[in-house]
Every structure is written in structure tokens, then in C-alpha cells.
Amino acid sequence: MTAPILEARGLTVRFGGLVALDGVDVAVGPGETLGVIGPNGSGKTTFFNALTGLYTPAAGEIVFGGRRVTGLEAHAIARLGIARTFQASRLCLALSVFDNILIGMHARRTTGLADSVVRRSRFRREMGAALARAAHLLALFNGELPGRGFEPVGQLPQIDRRRVEICRALAAGPTLLLLDEPSAGMSPEETAELMRDLQIVRAEMPGLSVIIIEHDMFVIEGVSGRVVAFNYGRKIAEGSFAAVAAHDDVRQAYLGTERARA
Amino acid sequence: MPPLELLLQQALNGVMLGVMYALIAVGFTLFFGVLDVIHFSHGDIFMLGAFAGLSTLLGLAAAGVRAPVAALPLAFVAAILVTGLVGVLAERVCVKPLARSSPLMTLLATLSLGLVIREAVLIFYPRGADPKPFPQLLPQGGFEVAGVSVRYENLVILGIGVGAMLLVDLIINRTKMGAAIRAVAQDPEAAQMMGVNLDRTVDATFFLGSGLAAVGGILSGLYYSEIHFIMGITGGVIGFSSAAIGGLGNVYGAILGGLLFGVLQTTAAALIPRGSEFRDVVAFAVVMLFLIVRPRGILGEKSVERV
Amino acid sequence: MSLLLVWLAEVVVFALVAAGILAERPAALAATGATIVLAGALVRFLAPLRMGLAAGFARHHAAALAGGATLALVLPLTLRASPYWTFVATLALLYVTIGQGLNLQIGTAGVINLAGAAFAGLGGYSVGLLTVTAGWPAWLAVLVAPWIAVTVGAVLFVPILKTRGHYLALVTIAFGFIFNILMNNLEFTGGPQGLKNIPTLRLFGWAFTSKPALAGLELPAHANFYYAALLVAGITTWALRRLHDSWLGLALNTLRDDEIAARCCGVSLTRGKLVAFSIGNFFIGLGGALYAVMVGFVSPPDFDFGYSLVMLSVVIIGGVDSIPGVVLGACLLVPLPERFRFLHEFRLLLYGVAIVVMLLYRPRGLWPAAVRRYR
Numbered sequence: 051m052t053a054p055i056l057e058a059r060g061l062t063v064r065f066g067g068l069v070a071l072d073g074v075d076v077a078v079g080p081g082e083t084l085g086v087i088g089p090n091g092s093g094k095t096t097f098f099n100a101l102t103g104l105y106t107p108a109a110g111e112i113v114f115g116g117r118r119v120t121g122l123e124a125h126a127i128a129r130l131g132i133a134r135t136f137q138a139s140r141l142c143l144a145l146s147v148f149d150n151i152l153i154g155m156h157a158r159r160t161t162g163l164a165d166s167v168v169r170r171s172r173f174r175r176e177m178g179a180a181l182a183r184a185a186h187l188l189a190l191f192n193g194e195l196p197g198r199g200f201e202p203v204g205q206l207p208q209i210d211r212r213r214v215e216i217c218r219a220l221a222a223g224p225t226l227l228l229l230d231e232p233s234a235g236m237s238p239e240e241t242a243e244l245m246r247d248l249q250i251v252r253a254e255m256p257g258l259s260v261i262i263i264e265h266d267m268f269v270i271e272g273v274s275g276r277v278v279a280f281n282y283g284r285k286i287a288e289g290s291f292a293a294v295a296a297h298d299d300v301r302q303a304y305l306g307t308e309r310a311r312a
Numbered sequence: 313m314p315p316l317e318l319l320l321q322q323a324l325n326g327v328m329l330g331v332m333y334a335l336i337a338v339g340f341t342l343f344f345g346v347l348d349v350i351h352f353s354h355g356d357i358f359m360l361g362a363f364a365g366l367s368t369l370l371g372l373a374a375a376g377v378r379a380p381v382a383a384l385p386l387a388f389v390a391a392i393l394v395t396g397l398v399g400v401l402a403e404r405v406c407v408k409p410l411a412r413s414s415p416l417m418t419l420l421a422t423l424s425l426g427l428v429i430r431e432a433v434l435i436f437y438p439r440g441a442d443p444k445p446f447p448q449l450l451p452q453g454g455f456e457v458a459g460v461s462v463r464y465e466n467l468v469i470l471g472i473g474v475g476a477m478l479l480v481d482l483i484i485n486r487t488k489m490g491a492a493i494r495a496v497a498q499d500p501e502a503a504q505m506m507g508v509n510l511d512r513t514v515d516a517t518f519f520l521g522s523g524l525a526a527v528g529g530i531l532s533g534l535y536y537s538e539i540h541f542i543m544g545i546t547g548g549v550i551g552f553s554s555a556a557i558g559g560l561g562n563v564y565g566a567i568l569g570g571l572l573f574g575v576l577q578t579t580a581a582a583l584i585p586r587g588s589e590f591r592d593v594v595a596f597a598v599v600m601l602f603l604i605v606r607p608r609g610i611l612g613e614k615s616v617e618r619v
Numbered sequence: 620m621s622l623l624l625v626w627l628a629e630v631v632v633f634a635l636v637a638a639g640i641l642a643e644r645p646a647a648l649a650a651t652g653a654t655i656v657l658a659g660a661l662v663r664f665l666a667p668l669r670m671g672l673a674a675g676f677a678r679h680h681a682a683a684l685a686g687g688a689t690l691a692l693v694l695p696l697t698l699r700a701s702p703y704w705t706f707v708a709t710l711a712l713l714y715v716t717i718g719q720g721l722n723l724q725i726g727t728a729g730v731i732n733l734a735g736a737a738f739a740g741l742g743g744y745s746v747g748l749l750t751v752t753a754g755w756p757a758w759l760a761v762l763v764a765p766w767i768a769v770t771v772g773a774v775l776f777v778p779i780l781k782t783r784g785h786y787l788a789l790v791t792i793a794f795g796f797i798f799n800i801l802m803n804n805l806e807f808t809g810g811p812q813g814l815k816n817i818p819t820l821r822l823f824g825w826a827f828t829s830k831p832a833l834a835g836l837e838l839p840a841h842a843n844f845y846y847a848a849l850l851v852a853g854i855t856t857w858a859l860r861r862l863h864d865s866w867l868g869l870a871l872n873t874l875r876d877d878e879i880a881a882r883c884c885g886v887s888l889t890r891g892k893l894v895a896f897s898i899g900n901f902f903i904g905l906g907g908a909l910y911a912v913m914v915g916f917v918s919p920p921d922f923d924f925g926y927s928l929v930m931l932s933v934v935i936i937g938g939v940d941s942i943p944g945v946v947l948g949a950c951l952l953v954p955l956p957e958r959f960r961f962l963h964e965f966r967l968l969l970y971g972v973a974i975v976v977m978l979l980y981r982p983r984g985l986w987p988a989a990v991r992r993y994r
Contacts, residue, residue: 553793
């Protein structure tokens with residue numbers, strides 16, 4: 051692999067006495083899609099939360115784009131180019147679709163408070179461009195959505211809301227995208243649409259690195275190049291999907307040990 | 313440095329105040345534990361309890377029942393019933409319907425309900441704006457111990473207060489409803505799956521917490537020999553602060569917080585020149601500092617936010 | 620055509636309001652009341668009328684504003700027989716300014732400030748101290764006083780802004796009490812009597828105690844403050860509308876609704892809440908400062924907890940996070956108890972009930988916030 055865009059070394063996260071992540075080493079290269087699997091409670095989302103600065107690691111470090119980012123605040127890490135979606139979608143349901151995407155561009159804004167009040171034409175120009183970008187992103191997934199841009203996002207169906215969340219993450223023009231169980235709660239048809247959506251993302255931003263947590267192995271197999279498996283806060287396997295799926299430890303984690311072999 | 317006797321005296325006063333504050337604080341902490349809400353009208357329910365007690369006592373006196381042994385318990389019962397019911401009503405009207413909205417809404421709704429209760433007492437109680445004298449029903453006189461004067465009425469107040477808290481402790485830890493309350497506080501969904509009736513448990517919690525505040529209200533009346541319709545604002549702030557200091561959701565924390573606050577107030581009043589005017593300032597300032605430094609409280613706040 | 624409808628509607632509202640204020644005899648009052656009910660019913664139940672009005676106001680936005688501004692400028696003429704009502708109208712405008720500031724904090728950013736009256740008091744007392752004790756001219760004191768409110772707010776609350784909402788609410792209540800007790804007990808703030816003889820505003824030689832004239836007709840002296848307050852309220856509303864419909868408003872809304880999502884989009888929690896808190900306190904302090912020069916004295920009861928609750932009512936009943944809602948809230952809640960004196964005693968009780976009802980059934984207020992269009 052060429053120089054990784056993200057490297058987590060010995061990452062450890064503790065909650066009181068509970069060790070949620072235990073010395074995890076993960077690296078992602080530019081343009082790569084890394085799949086993360088593991089049973090519930092194995093530390094996958096904790097891993098994301100540590101990467102995005104929501105949890106402070108007890109030990110280990112995170113290097114992003116050659117920079118040590120361990121312990122930085124969440125908003126600082128976001129500004130460096132890491133964007134994410136959440137397992138339970140975190141959209142502001144009362145706000146409009148466009149509002150929910152534009153907030154993703156917050157870190158890249160060029161006009162300030164003064165411009166908003168007194169140099170309004172400069173501000174309007176920037177907003178025009180931002181709204182156009184939001185509409186463009188929406189249209190990639192569903193041509194109807196830009197027309198509904200000023201509706202409250204809570205009125206959209208579940209699958210479109212997922213797409214809005216992805217657009218929010220993409221709007222920032224990130225170098226690394228973290229997707230946390232995007233197919234959660236989806237029917238097989240919706241999951242197929244999701245796979246197409248992910249391919250659209252790939253096509254739109256070829257240099258983008260992606261880490262995707264998933265329970266649906268079909269999705270993981272379809273989009274990831276490499277896969278890592280977690281269990282009890284540790285990385286237990288790494289490699290191609292086939293290799294990881296066949297790994298003994300991974301099978302044990304998901305299926306449990308066979309009763310005493312006779 | 314004031315003499316030891318003076319400090320001990322203040323400490324005793326502080327514990328007395330602290331017990332009354334604790335009675336309010338426990339309510340706050342119970343409501344937070346069970347529903348994750350700050351019930352901002354709880355202070356005014358404390359005030360309502362005091363007024364309900366006063367009304368009962370005046371009514372009984374008019375009917376010829378003046379003996380403290382008879383009148384006081386009746387006053388307590390009446391006040392507990394009134395506040396318990398109003399508390400449950402408050403929860404049904406302001407808290408439960410907004411449970412799914414943002415916590416900001418519940419805060420504002422209960423704050424406004426407190427305003428309504430306060431104004432209602434001001435407007436509808438005869439000459440409500442004036443402080444009302446509270447009948448002196450407790451035995452007068454006292455004795456001295458190590459240079460500290462201990463009054464009988466303080467002992468009775470302390471006794472009733474501690475007794476009330478022990479009763480609450482008993483209810484929470486030894487009864488089925490108490491177990492239900494604890495279960496809902498820990499995990500409402502799991503509790504429901506185990507067969508706990510959520511609505512009834514929440515009602516019971518509010519009745520319990522509000523009733524306890526009524527006890528505190530009457531005790532406050534007995535202690536200060538007067539009550540005032542605005543006593544709920546300070547009472548509420550102090551009660552909430554005490555619960556926060558001890559860690560929201562933790563009943564023992566609330567008791568500890570109340571006692572600390574009481575002792576803090578009386579110590580400040582003793583040590584600072586012109587202390588009695590500024591004792592509230594000092595107490596609130598310390599609370600502000602405390603919340604800034606350790607908002608989770610001494611015994612830790614129960615909080616669940618999954619990312 | 621629809622433009623004429625818009626202006627006609629504004630004139631009708633103006634006339635009804637003026638009549639409602641000035642009508643003395645029972646017959647006139649009854650006629651006004653009946654007309655108001657009739658007009659309301661027409662708008663409510665005649666769909667073409669309602670749609671026509673809505674479309675008209677949407678299309679002729681600027682002209683409607685101009686019309687409203689003209690009527691606001693003319694109001695003191697209509698009220699010139701009553702200095703008292705000129706005063707009430709000015710007070711309503713001060714509450715617009717204060718309300719916009721408070722709304723930015725509570726409505727837009729979700730920062731719960733229950734010490735609005737204390738921050739207004741910081742503005743008012745600062746003006747009092749700067750003019751009476753330090754001899755500053757009134758106009759300078761009014762310009763500087765809001766910054767004192769901002770500084771005190773920032774210093775005291777920076778550490779606590781990032782903790783959970785209910786703690787901030789508690790701390791603001793406590794602060795309000797501390798402010799009141801301190802003003803009551805410190806020597807240099809005048810104690811329970813407060814500060815008296817605050818000089819009036821003098822701008823370019825014109826003293827605000829002199830009676831101005833409009834269109835050749837003399838107006839009560841209070842009209843000076845009316846126009847000053849109108850200007851300030853206008854600028855405040857204009858500025859805060861633009862801030863609301865901008866990156867700041869969006870970031871604050873997101874912080875309010877989902878803090879974690881906001882942080883992961885690059886919004887700094889402490890900075891965001893501090894900016895909202897400070898800008899809000901500026902305008903709240905400005906309202907208090909103007910009040911001080913208008914009335915000429917400040918005392919502790921002028922800034923007690925009850926007034927914080929009135930300010931809160933203006934924001935919630937008018938419309939949380941809604942710029943026009945605040946204007947509506949102030950213009951309703953300030954004059955109504957003055958007009959219906961018998962209500963005055965029940966004022967706070969009714970506000971409390973109104974807030975609870977509003978939160979249960981119409982949480983977005985009487986005039987809900989509109990979708991951001993970034994125009």
C-alpha cells in the first residue's frame with residue numbers, strides 16, 4: 051500500500067473499567083474502501099468515535115494525512131477532512147434538506163459574520179454556489195430530491211434521508227469518509243439501492259478513502275477491497291473478504307465455539 | 313475566627329436547613345432519574361405544600377382543633393395529598409406530552425407551570441403578596457450542650473425531616489413500587505419488558521417527590537414561622553442545586569447535596585460581614601462554581617447518551 | 620393589484636390597533652372589538668382572501684415592509700394625545716430589541732438564558748453608573764453599556780456553556796438572583812432606591828426631553844424615545860434576520876438540535892454558544908440601556924426574575940427562533956396588559972398558561988420561523 055491516509059496505532063479507548071478498544075492497528079490507503087465487521091459491541095462504532103474525536107483515546111495514536119490528530123476536538127478533526135454518517139441517522143428533522151447538507155460545508159465557508167450582515171451580496175454569491183453544490187449532490191442519487199430541497203428533511207422517506215446524510219458528509223469534500231452501518235433497517239431492495247449509491251459515491255470522488263462498518267456481508271463484499279474484523283475491542287483478522295470470512299477467529303466471534311468436539 | 317460554640321451552632325442550623333433542602337432535592341433527583349427531566353415547577357410545589365399546610369392548620373384552628381398532636385399530622389396529610397395530586401397533574405400536562413420533544417421544551421413548560429402555580433397563590437390566596445405567619449405548634453424552649461443551644465422545635469423539625477427521608481428510602485428500597493421506580497430509572501424499556509407499568513410508576517414517582525416537598529414546605533413554615541408565595545423560587549433553585557451537587561439521579565447525592573448547601577449557607581452567613589444579606593449570593597456563587605468545575609456532581613450524574 | 624391588497628391590509632390592522640388603544644366609550648370599544656373579530660373570521664374562513672394576502676405579502680415583500688415602516692413612523696401622531704401610550708409603544712419596541720437578542724440565545728442556539736432581566740439590568744445600571752457617577756454623556760453610555768453586559772456574560776458563563784442545558788438554566792437563574800441581591804445591597808449601585816437622575820439623551824443638541832413635531836403637529840416628549848427605539852429595533856431585527864439566515868444561524872440550529880452531528884461537521888460547540896450568548900446579551904443590554912435613559916432611573920425591582928419570564932414569553936409565544944415572531948410577541952404582550960388593566964394583575968399567570976398551551980399545541984409559536992432561503 052502507498053502511504054496510508056489514515057493510520058491508527060495501538061488505539062485504546064476505556065470507559066471506566068471497560069476496555070472498548072484494545073490496542074487496535076488499522077490503516078487505510080488513499081482511494082481505498084475498507085470494510086469493518088464484527089459482532090455487536092465489538093468496538094466498531096467506538097473506533098469511529100475515536101477517529102472523529104468524540105472519544106479521547108486512553109492510549110495509542112491516530113495519524114491522518116501525515117498529521118497526529120490524537121486527542122483533537124471533534125470539530126478540529128472534521129475540518130481536516132474526515133466526514134461521517136451515524137448508525138442512528140443524525141439529521142435535524144425540522145430543518146430543510148438543504149440546511150442539513152449545507153451544514154456539512156460549514157468548515158469550508160469563506161464568508162463570516164460581517165459578510166452575513168453588511169456585505170450580503172458576497173454572502174449570497176457564496177450561498178448560491180453552496181446550494182448549487184448541494185443540489186448537485188442530491189441529484190446524483192435521486193433526481194427528485196433537489197426540487198424538495200427546501201422541505202423539512204423529516205418528510206422524506208427513510209432511504210432518501212440516508213442519502214441526505216451521505217450528501218452532508220460529501221459536501222465537505224472530505225478525504226476520508228466513515229459510514230456507520232448505512233444499510234441498518236433496510237429491506238433487500240433498499241440495500242441494493244444503497245449499493246448503487248455507494249458506487250455513485252465512488253464514481254463522484256475517486257480519490258476518496260472510505261471505511262464502512264456493516265453487518266450485511268453482501269454489502270461488505272460488494273464494496274470493500276480489504277476487510278478488518280473486530281471482536282471485544284480487538285482486531286482479530288485482516289485481509290480480503292474471502293480470507294476474513296473464512297478465518298477461524300471470525301467464525302468463532304459470530305457463531306461461537308462448537309461444543310466440545312468429540 | 314469565631315468561637316467553636318458559634319461554629320457548632322451554625323453547623324446545627326446548617327444541618328436543619330440542609331434537611332429541608334434535601335426534602336426538595338430528592339424530588340428533583342427522582343424526577344430526573346425516572347424521566348430524564350428537570351421539573352422546574354417543583355420549587356413552587358414545595359411552596360404550595362406550605363400553603364396547603366397553613367390553610368389546613370387555619371381551618372382546623374377555626375374548627376376548634378388546635379392541639380399540635382392532632383393538627384400537625386392532619387396538616388401534613390392534607391398537604392401531601394394536595395402536592396402529590398398537583399405534582400401528578402403537572403407531570404401529565406407538562407412533562408409526559410413533551411417527553412418526545414427536546415428537553416428545552418419540557419424545561420420551559422415546567423418553568424411556566426411553576427409561574428402559574430406561583431401566580432395562582434399570589435392572586436387567589438387572601439392578600440397573597442404578603443408573607444403569612446405560620447402557627448407556632450412546636451414545643452418551645454430548649455437546652456444547652458457544650459455551649460450550643462439546642463431548641464426542642466429544631467429537634468422536632470430535624471426528626472420529622474429525617475423520618476420522612478427514611479420513609480422514602482424504605483419505599484424506594486423495600487417496596488415493589490420502589491423497585492419499579494429504580495428499574496425505570498435505570499432502563500425504562502427493560503423495565504417495561506419486565507412488566508412494569510411505566511405510566512403508573514411515573515405517576516407514583518411524582519406523587520412521592522411532590523409529597524416530600526410538601527413535608528419540606530411545612531417544616532420550612534415551622535422553622536421560619538412564616539411562608540411567602542415566592543419561597544418556591546429560591547426553594548427550587550436551592551433544591552435543584554443541591555440535587556445537582558450530589559449528582560442528578562442519585563437520591564443519596566441529593567440528601568448529601570442538601571445538607572452541604574445548608575451548612576454552606578449558614579457558614580457563609582456567620583463568616584462574612586453582612587453575611588445574612590449576602591448568604592444567598594455566596595451560596596449561589598459557590599453552586600455556580602461547582603457546576604462549572606464538576607457538573608456531574610459529587611456522586612456522579614446518571615446520564616446516557618449513545619453516539 | 621395584490622400590492623394594493625397588502626397595503627390595505629396593513630392600514631386596516633393599523634386602524635384597528637389604534638382604535639383599540641384609543642377607544643374610550645363602550646360603544647366605540649364594542650364596535651372595534653366586533654370589527655376585529657369580523658376581520659379575523661374573514662381571513663380565517665375565506666380561503667381566497669387568505670391565499671391572496673399570503674401571496675401578496677410573499678411577492679411584495681419589500682413594499683410590505685416599507686408600508687409597515689411608514690405606519691410605524693406615523694403611530695406617534697395617532698397616539699399624540701396620550702404620552703402614556705407613546706411610552707407603552709416605546710416599551711414594546713425595547714422588548715423587540717431585547718427579544719431578538721434572547722431569541723438568538725434560546726430559540727436559535729438553544730442556550731437557555733433565564734436571566735434576561737439581569738442582562739438588561741447590566742445595561743441599565745451601566746448607563747446609570749457611567750452617567751451619574753462618572754459623568755459621561757448619555758449617548759456614549761448607551762453605546763458602551765451593552766458591551767459591559769457582553770463581557771460579564773462571557774466571563775461568567777464561558778466555562779459552563781458547554782455543559783448540558785438544564786445546568787445553564789439553573790446557573791442563569793442563580794445569576795439573576797445574585798445580580799438582584801448585589802444591586803440591592805451594594806453602596807455604589809444605590810441600594811434599594813437605585814440610581815436616579817440619569818440624564819436624558821442629547822443628540823446633536825436636541826434634548827430628548829423636548830417635544831418633537833411631526834407634520835406640524837406636536838408630539839409628547841416620549842416620542843423622541845419612540846423613534847430612537849424604533850430605529851434600534853429596526854436595525855436589530857434586520858441584523859438578526861441576516862444572521863439567522865446565514866452560516867451562523869444554520870450552525871446554531873444544528874448545535875441546538877444535534878450537537879454531535881454539528882461537531883462532526885466542524886462546528887465548535889464552545890465558540891458557537893459563546894457567540895450566540897454574547898450577541899444576544901449585547902442586544903438585551905442595549906434594551907436595558909435605552910430603558911435607563913428613557914425612564915431616568917434604575918432600581919432593582921425593574922430587573923427581577925418576573926421580567927425575565929416576560930421576555931421569555933415574548934420569545935416563546937411569538938415564535939421560537941422566529942424573527943417576525945419576536946416582533947409579534949413583543950407588540951402583543953407588552954400593550955395588552957396595559958390596555959386591559961384588569962388583566963394586569965393576572966398578567967404573569969396568563970403568560971404562564973399561554974406558554975404551556977403554546978408548547979403543547981403550537982410549539983413553533985404564533986408566527987413560526989420560515990425555512991432558510993439564504994437571501
